Amino acid sequence: MKNQNILQRLALNEDLNFLLTNRIPRTAFTRFMGWFSRIRHPWVRDASMAVWRSFTDIDLSEARKTSFNSLHDCFVRELKPGARPLDAREHVLVSPCDAIVGACGRIGDDPGAQVFQAKGFPYPLTDLLGTDARGLATIDTLRGGSYVTLRLTSSMYHRLHAPTPLTLTHLTYHSGDTWNVNPIALKRIERLFCKNERAALHARLDDGTPLLLVPVAAILVASMRLRAVDVALNAQYRGPHQLLSNARYDKGEEMGWFEHGSTILVFTPPGFALANGVEAGHRIRMGEALLRR
Structure with a gap:
């Protein structure tokens, strides 16, 4: 000891x-x-x-x-059935993973749609998603909305679940670096999430509301597996970076997993707010309230 x-x-x-x-x-x-x-x-x-x-x-x-x-x-272990009860309220988006909440708040109205990776370290969504038609169209729907940074530590449960009933419509894979994404690095390396390997998961809720989830890889963990894609997304991946999907998920249904642990960024359009108690440093479990209409 x-x-x-x-x-x-x-x-x-x-x-x-x-x-x-x-x-x-x-x-x-x-x-x-x-x-x-x-x-x-x-x-x-x-x-x-x-x-x-x-x-x-x-x-x-x-x-x-x-x-x-x-x-x-x-x-990549699975959990026992019932280990993560879901908040079943229809107006609530639950956390897609076990995590520690990092930077969170309102997405900027500026052209780049600025958010923060840590205090004093902003980054624009144009850098995170790119400036192709798909990225810009998504950014247009998110300005003035809400975002939450969810950091998974190495000891946590590493699987990703749907925060609400949704359909995954498109996936954009961005190859990149493998910087550590812990709080120490986030305070020292500008636009870190925009530099690392990541996958932008574009989804729509049952009423057509857009939702964006961005799993970001890191050192030791530069590999993701998504059930909608039958290959590992990592540095060895040489397939298309734009992948269409029509995968439907119920609330809490597993969407994929990291090969270790890292970060998941959640973005919603205007009309959502952080759930009670969700703030930087808060520990949250998959299935607990994260955002609410």
Whole structure:
């Protein structure tokens, strides 16, 4: 326990954390960890999970399985049925994941539709989504709306769920870097979310209201799997970056997962507000109220 506390204190040291996670060959290290985490040898699995536990407060009591074939198998674990009750109120959009709320608030009315990744670090949605016809059309519907940044830590449940009944109409994959997306990096690297690998999930609610979800990858986790797409979206992906979809999801239905943990950005048009208690630093679980009409 003493050694674990020492390791956790080191991990929380901002300068050391930033140096270790962002001053190394990020892409090469991410590819290595993607391969290493899938090794199924019991010694490798057990040693890897022991190190992981030293740095995190991971709780596997809610996991559907009680044993795992590899470190990756644990990363993408499913939960027991009923582990995440849904707020069933029709006017409520629930959190699509377990997370810590980061920057949140109102989307700017300016041409770039400015939002914030951290205090004093704005970024325009034109940089996040691009300036092609699809990106600009989406931005036009979002100006003056609301946004929430949801940060998944490495120990959290890593699956993405529909925040309300919706239809996924279009997916735009943006290849990019693999900067760490923890609060330390967000205070130091401008427009970080616009630089990293990400997927813009364009959706519509049953009444036609647009909704945008943007999973952002990071170091060690530059890979996403979406049920509407039968390939992994990562640095090795060479397929089309514009993918049409007509996948329908009920509230709380699983849409995909990260290969580890990262960030999900949620954007709504005007007419939505943050649910009670949702503010920066708030811990939220999938299925709890995030936004309300």
